[in-house]
Amino acid sequence: MTRSAKDFFAPLAVGAPAPLREIPARPSRAIHFFDPGNPKMAAKVPGMVGTVDVLLGNLEDAVKAENKEASRQGLVEIARSTDFGPTQLWTRINSLDSPWVLDDLTTLVPEIGHKLDVIMVPKVQGAEDIHYVDRLLAQLEAKAGLDRPLQVHAILETARGVANIEEICAASPRMQGLSLGPADLAADRRMKTTRVGGGHPGYLVRQDAPRDEAGGTRYDAARATYQQDLWHYTIARMVDACAMHGIYPYYGPFGDIADTVACEDQFRNAFLLGCVGAWSLHPVQIAIANKVFSPSVEDVAHARRVIAAMGDGTGAVMIDGKMEDDASVKQCRVMVALADELAAIDPDLRKAYDAIPDQPEA
Numbered sequence: 001m002t003r004s005a006k007d008f009f010a011p012l013a014v015g016a017p018a019p020l021r022e023i024p025a026r027p028s029r030a031i032h033f034f035d036p037g038n039p040k041m042a043a044k045v046p047g048m049v050g051t052v053d054v055l056l057g058n059l060e061d062a063v064k065a066e067n068k069e070a071s072r073q074g075l076v077e078i079a080r081s082t083d084f085g086p087t088q089l090w091t092r093i094n095s096l097d098s099p100w101v102l103d104d105l106t107t108l109v110p111e112i113g114h115k116l117d118v119i120m121v122p123k124v125q126g127a128e129d130i131h132y133v134d135r136l137l138a139q140l141e142a143k144a145g146l147d148r149p150l151q152v153h154a155i156l157e158t159a160r161g162v163a164n165i166e167e168i169c170a171a172s173p174r175m176q177g178l179s180l181g182p183a184d185l186a187a188d189r190r191m192k193t194t195r196v197g198g199g200h201p202g203y204l205v206r207q208d209a210p211r212d213e214a215g216g217t218r219y220d221a222a223r224a225t226y227q228q229d230l231w232h233y234t235i236a237r238m239v240d241a242c243a244m245h246g247i248y249p250y251y252g253p254f255g256d257i258a259d260t261v262a263c264e265d266q267f268r269n270a271f272l273l274g275c276v277g278a279w280s281l282h283p284v285q286i287a288i289a290n291k292v293f294s295p296s297v298e299d300v301a302h303a304r305r306v307i308a309a310m311g312d313g314t315g316a317v318m319i320d321g322k323m324e325d326d327a328s329v330k331q332c333r334v335m336v337a338l339a340d341e342l343a344a345i346d347p348d349l350r351k352a353y354d355a356i357p358d359q360p361e362a
């Protein structure tokens with residue numbers, strides 16, 4: 001038997017905070033990863049508050065086994081001594097099959113649970129992983145006397161996780177979102193790549209061979225090729241599953257830090273398909289994500305124009321030779337709502353959007 005829908009609104013431990021009924025739409029264009037056990041990186045964290053939507057203390061992959069405890073302790077110290085203001089603090093705990101994760105949770109929730117917004121859980125395979133974390137968090141929240149529930153974010157990085165994507169999103173009211181984990185996912189799927197995110201020159205389609213005058217086909221002629229997106233299928237599934245459950249999808253890491261152009265392209269594909277943000281592995285990627293995941297001034301201007309022209313939102317109008325109707329005005333409302341959320345926390349964007357001339361009412 002599945003749980004009654006009503007049970008989802010009751011805490012999973014006596015004294016734990018009431019579960020959220022909706023996940024707040026807080027801007028999270030860039031989730032900037034830092035290793036809290038690396039003194040050089042840790043020292044930079046307080047200065048980054050206000051410059052990035054999310055700072056994430058990473059305890060999992062990229063932290064060496066002998067440094068796991070130092071990273072966990074480093075995160076406790078940074079969280080205690082830093083005022084995060086408008087910036088969210090997230091963490092990525094170790095995977096559920098590791099010897100470190102229990103200490104991660106039993107340390108972080110009582111020590112800094114009141115400062116943490118979201119706990120990212122890697123290598124999630126199915127709803128059972130979320131149920132385990134859900135109950136444990138409720139017990140720890142109750143013990144620590146927290147007054148708001150921690151949210152949970154799952155990384156989509158196993159074949160089974162992709163197969164179970166809808167049930168993972170539905171597994172708990174704590175579910176805040178999903179990130180694509182292209183590196184682990186490639187390994188788990190036995191893809192033949194060796195990269196962290198991004199495209200691959202071998203994954204392409206080729207233009208048809210031209211014909212010669214005798215009607216033969218010239219297979220040896222020069223032909224254009226077009227690189228395809230290895231991640232399209234997974235991101236599209238992730239976007240649908242998240243939208244269906246009222247939670248948020250994210251592109252994950254893009255490992256080629258120097259290739260800012262290709263990074264921007266991958267992030268933009270994700271934005272256009274419905275993602276709200278991406279990971280940043282280096283400060284240069286924060287600027288890319290902030291730019292890509294904020295609607296352009298042109299898009300906001302056009303969206304406002306359509307909304308104004310559509311009046312009550314029904315019927316159809318022609319704008320610049322293009323038909324707009326009930327469905328396109330809904331797309332425009334998504335764009336304007338996102339612009340309003342971002343303008344509330346980003347003064348430069350607010351200035352840019354405020355400078356758009358008012359649109360005449362219909």
Ligand code: GLV
Pocket residue numbers: 061122155157180181182183184185196197252253
């Ligand atoms: C991220 O964790 C990845 O595996 O890509």
Ligand code: MG
Pocket residue numbers: 061122157181183184
């Ligand atoms: Mg991974």
